Structures are given as C-alpha cells and as structure tokens.
Amino acid sequence: MKLEVKDLLPDYFEQERKTTSEIWGKELSFSNGDLVNIVAPSGTGKTSLTHFLYKMRESYTGTILYDGKNLKNCSKEDIAALRKDHVSIILQDMRLFEEQTLLENLEIKRQLNPYHPQERIIEMARALGIDHRLNALAKNCSYGEQQRSVIIRALLQPFDILLMDEPVSHLDDSNSRKAIGLILEEAFKRNAAVIFAELERAAYFPATQLYHL
Numbered sequence: 001m002k003l004e005v006k007d008l009l010p011d012y013f014e015q016e017r018k019t020t021s022e023i024w025g026k027e028l029s030f031s032n033g034d035l036v037n038i039v040a041p042s043g044t045g046k047t048s049l050t051h052f053l054y055k056m057r058e059s060y061t062g063t064i065l066y067d068g069k070n071l072k073n074c075s076k077e078d079i080a081a082l083r084k085d086h087v088s089i090i091l092q093d094m095r096l097f098e099e100q101t102l103l104e105n106l107e108i109k110r111q112l113n114p115y116h117p118q119e120r121i122i123e124m125a126r127a128l129g130i131d132h133r134l135n136a137l138a139k140n141c142s143y144g145e146q147q148r149s150v151i152i153r154a155l156l157q158p159f160d161i162l163l164m165d166e167p168v169s170h171l172d173d174s175n176s177r178k179a180i181g182l183i184l185e186e187a188f189k190r191n192a193a194v195i196f197a198e199l200e201r202a203a204y205f206p207a208t209q210l211y212h213l
C-alpha cells in the first residue's frame with residue numbers, strides 16, 4: 001500500500017510552518033517496508049498528523065492519498081475497510097474498555113479480524129512483561145501496563161501501515177526497547193510500513209527515513 005501526503009497543513013497552523021517543517025507543505029510517499037521516524041517536539045502537530053492520517057479529523061488543507069484514493073473522499077465503508085485490513089494505530093489516548101480485563105480488551109480486538117491465534121496474545125504479553133496482569137481490569141492497570149496492551153492490540157490485526165503517536169511515552173528505556181522490538185517483529189511479518197512520531201529521535205528504531213515535523 002502507498003500513502004502519499006501532499007502540501008498538508010492543519011487549518012490552525014500559520015503558512016510559515018511549511019517553510020520550517022520537513023512534513024507540512026511537502027510531498028512525501030510511504031510504502032510497505034518503510035520505517036519512518038518523525039521527530040516532533042511538543043506543539044509541532046504530531047497528534048494532529050496522526051489523527052489526519054487515520055481520518056479521525058479533517059481540519060487540514062492539502063491531500064492524503066491511500067493507493068491513490070483521497071482520504072477526504074472515502075466513505076464510511078471505505079474507512080472501515082482501510083482500518084480493518086490496512087492501517088493500524090497506536091494513539092496516545094488509549095481507549096481501553098475500563099471495565100474489561102486487559103485480556104478481554106485484546107480478545108475483543110483479535111476476534112474482529114483474526115490475524116493471530118489467541119495464544120499469541122499471551123506470548124506478546126509475556127514478551128512485554130504484562131502476562132501476569134492480563135486478568136486485571138484495565139481501569140486498575142498502570143499507564144505503562146495499559147500502554148503495552150494498546151501496543152499488543154494494534155498488532156492483532158493485519159496492516160500495511162502502522163501509525164504510532166508516542167507509543168512508548170509511559171515506558172522506561174528497557175520496556176520501550178522491548179515494545180519497539182515486538183512492533184518491528186510484527187511489522188516485518190507483514191512487510192508493513194511503520195510511521196513513528198516521537199518527541200526525540202528514538203535510537204533503538206532503525207529508521208529508513210527521518211523527518212522533522
């Protein structure tokens with residue numbers, strides 16, 4: 001799958017941003033296998049960009065194309081299909097069902113479009129050190145435990161492109177490395193592109209492309 005962005009700018013940013021940014025106002029193209037690190041200090045629009053690419057918000061000028069199709073012209077059905085099979089996301093806002101356990105949250109997601117067997121949830125939880133918390137209610141888990149669940153949740157579906165907005169913000173260095181390792185392992189299985197927006201350059205992410213937002 002090919003993702004193209006052309007002359008993008010949030011409605012609430014000054015045109016001036018186009019001259020200072022390597023993303024806003026530029027023409028870029030991403031496709032399977034690309035590992036893209038977007039370095040974005042606070043306020044440069046990391047969350048805005050991630051939301052635009054997933055069609056959660058449309059307050060921008062410019063164009064976003066998936067395989068040549070303009071995201072703004074996609075129907076609800078097109079978007080559902082895109083998110084189900086092609087684009088997965090790790091948001092800062094975790095959106096877990098609070099009254100469900102971590103395992104229930106993950107199993108609900110897995111069953112929507114099974115890519116892995118249920119055992120893989122346990123394996124991934126073990127790899128990230130939260131297997132002993134799988135039966136705890138999401139609302140009783142720490143941010144770090146919830147964030148690791150959200151990472152696993154994103155890896156349970158098929159995808160060509162994985163969007164990540166500060167995916168390891170609640171994890172220490174050792175757990176961040178494990179999480180990025182698992183994300184890369186799953187991305188390689190699918191030959192997917194990973195678009196990783198972070199405050200600073202992540203030394204443990206083997207970026208093939210680096211942009212400053």
Ligand SMILES: Nc1ncnc2c1ncn2[C@@H]1O[C@H](COP(=O)(O)OP(=O)(O)OP(=O)(O)O)[C@@H](O)[C@H]1O
Pocket residue numbers: 012040041042043044045046047048049059
């Ligand atoms: N809907 C909106 N209307 C007006 N301004 C907005 C809107 N959404 C975001 N902004 C502003 O745009 C800027 C970028 O916001 P955004 O959340 O995309 O940044 P960010 O780089 O992800 O920041 P952080 O690292 O602090 O999460 C901020 O100054 C924010 O206040």
